[in-house]
Amino acid sequence: MNAPDRMNSSRAFLLHAFRQAGVLLLAALIPALLAGVFHPRRPAWSRDQAMIPEVAWGTVREWPGLKLLVDARSEEAFQRQHISGAFPLSEARWEERLPAFIKAWQPGARVVVYCDNTGCQASQAVARRLRRELGINDVFVLKGGWGAWLVAQKSLP
Amino acid sequence: MAGSAKIAALITSAGRIVLAAVFLYAGGLKALDPAGFALSIDNYRLLPYPAAAALALYLPWLELGSGLAVLWPRIRTGALAVLLGLGLVFSGVIASAWLRSLDISCGCFGDGAHGRSALAVSLLRSVFLVLLCAWLLGREWELHYADRAGRSQ
16 A cells, blocks of 8 residues: 555545444433433432532431431541531442341431531442432431531630 | 454443443432422522523433434434533532532432532542543544445445
C-alpha cells in the first residue's frame, strides 16, 4: 500500500468508527427516554426531591419519641468514637450489619444517619438504602454529620 | 507465524469478552437504579443536578448497547470508540474526585465503598479499561488495514 492509499485507508477507518459510534449514541436515547417516563426508579429532576432531608442536631435532640442514630462512617472511625447509642451501619458492611439493625429498629422510630462532615456522601447513600430496601420512610441525614455533632457538644454549657 | 497469529486472535477475543462483560454488568446495575446513579453523578459536583439525572438515564443504556456491540463484528469499531471515550471521561472524573479528596463512592457498579482509597482502585480499573479499549481499537485498525491491503493487491 502506498502513502495516499494508507491515508485513504485511515480516513475510511475513522469515518467508519464515527458513523458506528453515532448510531450507538443515538440508539441509546430511545431506552433512556422510555426509562425517564416509565422506570419505577427514575430520578427526580430536582436535587431537593432526590436527596434525603437533612436535620440539624439541635432539632434531633428536641424530637420526642423514638429515634435511632446510624453511623455510616467506617468501622474504624466508629470504634474510635461515635455518638452515644448510635448503630454502626456502613455500606461496606451492609449485609453483615443489617440483621442487627433490623432488630434494633422499632416501628415508628425516626432514623438519623450521619457520616464525617458536609463533604461525605455515605450518610445519604445509607439513608437511601434504608428507605429503599427496608421501606423506612422516617429517615433523615444529620446536617454536618459527626463534625457538626462535635461542635454542638463543645458549645454545650 | 500462524501459531502466534492464532494466539493474538485468542487474546483479542478474550479482551473483547472481558470488556463486554464489564460494561454489560456496570450498565445493567445502573439501568436498574437510575435514581441512585443520578445521586452518584451528583456527588462528583461537576454538573447541575438535572444534567446528572439526564445522564443517569442515558449512560447505562449507552454502556449496555456498546458492551453488546463489542461482540458484534459489524458495529464493533464504533462500540470500541464509544467505550474508549466513556473510559477517558470516567477516568478524568474519578481522578478529579480523588484530587479533591471527595468522600464518595465511584458509582461505577452501583453503590460501593467510599473514600480516597476506593476511588484510587476505581481509577486504576478505569485506566485499565481505557488501555484495553485502545488496544482492541488498534487491533481493529490492523484488521481493517490488512483487509484493504489484501484487496488492493
